Amino acid sequence: MRAVIPYKKENAKSRLSPVLTLGEREEFVELMLKDVINTLSKSGVDKIDILTTSIYGVVDDIETNVIVSELGLNEVLNKYLTKISEPVMIIMADLPLVTTRHVREITTSDKDVTIVPGKGGGTNILYIKDPARFHVKYYGSSFRTHCDIAKEMSQSVYVYDSFLASTDIDEPQDIVELLLHGHGMSKDYAKQKFGIEVSEGRIKLSHAV
């Protein structure tokens, strides 16, 4: 099985800057990437490509294929899709809550395209059985866009409903979910840095004491 992970370490996750320094953010995104790679490997995904704009900071202690390109996310992914001829999972690097169960359920769907929505209209995971019959368009309301593209291309769609897989770690509040429901190295890192603050409403992030 094949998966591709778009990845950017340099100045990543600026929306986490209220709670993590630049150096910490770069460390954190690398751990999230490693968690995603581990989950894929344990799920039997044996071909993992990392798409990145710069070789800077790409982890070298794991067996993956690194593709460096200065193209934008959509351009590089669509070029990639034209070059492969087998089912592929496009999975974002900021999804440390994804488990082997999710990967198994997503890759065994009988639909042509499986879409895992992210919070706020994004697309966290796409599983495309025939890359020649799909193209991506990330940013903005990409969940709706990807549903539309599938329809245009006469591809059947499965919308995979998972709280964990829908939780991309973008904002401080997302780290709360990682602390509550997560596993792996990025969770351990977050535990070192943060605690959680219980009040009447939703739990908030606090700095570890």
Next chain:
Amino acid sequence: MRAVIPYKKENAKSRLSPVLTLGEREEFVELMLKDVINTLSKSGVDKIDILTTSIYGVVDDIETNVIVSELGLNEVLNKYLTKISEPVMIIMADLPLVTTRHVREITTSDKDVTIVPGKGGGTNILYIKDPARFHVKYYGSSFRTHCDIAKEMSQSVYVYDSFLASTDIDEPQDIVELLLHGHGMSKDYAKQKFGIEVSEGRIKLSHAV
């Protein structure tokens, strides 16, 4: 099958006050309640109790049993649990994204207690097979608390992983998910009131023009 829905219309959902007036919020919570009741009914739940602190604003055009009590949420629910002797689902009224599939999957689990976490550490749905062997403690980090209570009472736990069922409508950003992924009367209401604003990051709510 039996379900109980804690419900409060009076001055409900204050965190939606930046985008909805008091009157609109009260209208909106009533529609969400109706959506939840419809989903339960369609799923074969034939005994639905509504727990409320005041008869004010409890919908009268639906066949449910209304229990009025001035006790706090935990007190009234724990009293309720002592009085019934069959499996029961405690489901919040602000979950219009819940579908019949969720209800079916939750009620057919072979575990003693099923917990659907909400965002930020909350508990959106609890399905309790033996009410004599569980008690609730909402507010704060209730997801963790409910897992702990199940453990203390030697009840096995199934954590149900669903983006839709985890999305309680509490804050303006949650309405974005209702617009993107919802169904039913509360979605129609939100569509009348709001649009969505597409930018680089997650989609934001905007007022309808």
